[in-house]
Amino acid sequence: MKPAIAIIARVGAHQAFEAAGLKPEKTEVYPTPYGDSRPVHWFRHGGLEFVVLSRHGEAGYDLSAPFLNPRANLYALKALGVEKILAWVAPGSLNETMAPGDLVAPHDVLDEGRGGPHTYYPGVGWGFIRNNPVFCPELRAALLQALAGAPFPVHDRAVYVATAGPRLETAAEIRKFRFLGGDLVGQTLAPEVFLARELEFCYVGLTYVVNYAEGLVERPYQPGVLFEGLATPEEAARVRAVEAAFPELVLRLLPALAATGRQCPCPRLMERYRLRGDIGADWRTWVR
Numbered sequence: 001m002k003p004a005i006a007i008i009a010r011v012g013a014h015q016a017f018e019a020a021g022l023k024p025e026k027t028e029v030y031p032t033p034y035g036d037s038r039p040v041h042w043f044r045h046g047g048l049e050f051v052v053l054s055r056h057g058e059a060g061y062d063l064s065a066p067f068l069n070p071r072a073n074l075y076a077l078k079a080l081g082v083e084k085i086l087a088w089v090a091p092g093s094l095n096e097t098m099a100p101g102d103l104v105a106p107h108d109v110l111d112e113g114r115g116g117p118h119t120y121y122p123g124v125g126w127g128f129i130r131n132n133p134v135f136c137p138e139l140r141a142a143l144l145q146a147l148a149g150a151p152f153p154v155h156d157r158a159v160y161v162a163t164a165g166p167r168l169e170t171a172a173e174i175r176k177f178r179f180l181g182g183d184l185v186g187q188t189l190a191p192e193v194f195l196a197r198e199l200e201f202c203y204v205g206l207t208y209v210v211n212y213a214e215g216l217v218e219r220p221y222q223p224g225v226l227f228e229g230l231a232t233p234e235e236a237a238r239v240r241a242v243e244a245a246f247p248e249l250v251l252r253l254l255p256a257l258a259a260t261g262r263q264c265p266c267p268r269l270m271e272r273y274r275l276r277g278d279i280g281a282d283w284r285t286w287v288r
C-alpha cells in the first residue's frame with residue numbers, strides 16, 4: 001500500500017513515534033541513482049500508513065545540512081508511491097514575534113544558500129517551474145486548520161530564508177535577511193522543497209523556532225553550549241517542549257493531511273514537459 005504521507009524530520013524521528021507507542025512495521029534503506037536514502041521507517045496509525053525519515057541522523061546529529069542528500073531521499077519516497085510530504089524543520093527567527101518554541105508554517109522561501117545539487121534535470125530544458133505558491137496550498141490549508149488548538153503559538157505565514165550552512169550567520173547577514181523580508185533562517189527547506197516540486201510532490205513545511213537569529217537579541221558568546229549561547233536555557237526548554245510534542249502533533253495532523261485531494265497544481269508541475277512530449281508517464285525516466 002502507498003503511504004498516505006511522508007514525514008521528513010530532523011534527528012531520530014522514528015524513536016519519537018516509538019516512544020509515543022507506535023510500532024514500526026519495517027525500516028528500509030532504498031538505493032537510488034543518487035546513493036542510498038536515509039532509513040525509511042513505516043508506521044501505521046488510525047488506519048493510515050505513513051513513513052518517517054530523519055535527514056540528519058537516526059540517533060544523533062550525524063550529517064549537517066550541506067551534506068544531506070535530498071535527491072536520494074525524495075527519489076526513494078517517490079518510488080514508494082508517496083505523494084505528500086510534511087517537512088519538519090527547526091530554523092532560527094528573524095522576527096521578534098516568532099519566539100523559540102513557536103510553530104511557524106512558512107508560505108515562501110528566499111534561497112540564499114543554493115548549496116548542493118538543486119535539480120533532477122541538469123543538461124536538459126526542463127524544470128522551469130513556477131514557485132508561487134512554493135508550498136502545496138492544499139496541504140498548507142489543511143495543516144493550518146489542523147493546527148488550530150495546538151498547545152503552542154502558531155504563525156501561519158513566514159518567509160523562510162535558506163542558507164548553505166553548516167555555519168550560522170553573521171549579524172550583518174541577519175540584518176540583510178531581515179531587510180529582504182525574511183522571518184526565519186534555516187538550512188534545510190531549500191533545495192529540498194524545489195527538488196520535491198520537480199517530482200510533483202505536495203510538500204509543506206512546518207517549522208519550530210529554536211533560537212532568535214544572530215544579532216536580533218543581545219546574547220553573550222558562550223563556548224561549548226548549544227548555538228554558543230544564542231538561545232537561553234528558558235528558550236531551550238520551550239524548544240524541548242515542542243520537540244517532545246512532535247509525535248502527538250504529527251498524529252493529530254495526519255488525518256487532515258492524508259485527506260487532501262490534490263486538486264492543487266502540484267501533481268501537474270511538470271505538465272508543460274508532458275504536453276511537449278519531453279517526458280513520459282514514468283517519472284524514473286525524467287531524472288538525470
Ligand code: HPA
Binds near residue numbers: 168169187210214
Ligand atoms: N541560522 C541558520 N540555521 C539555523 C538557525 C540559525 O539561526 N537556527 C537553527 N537553524
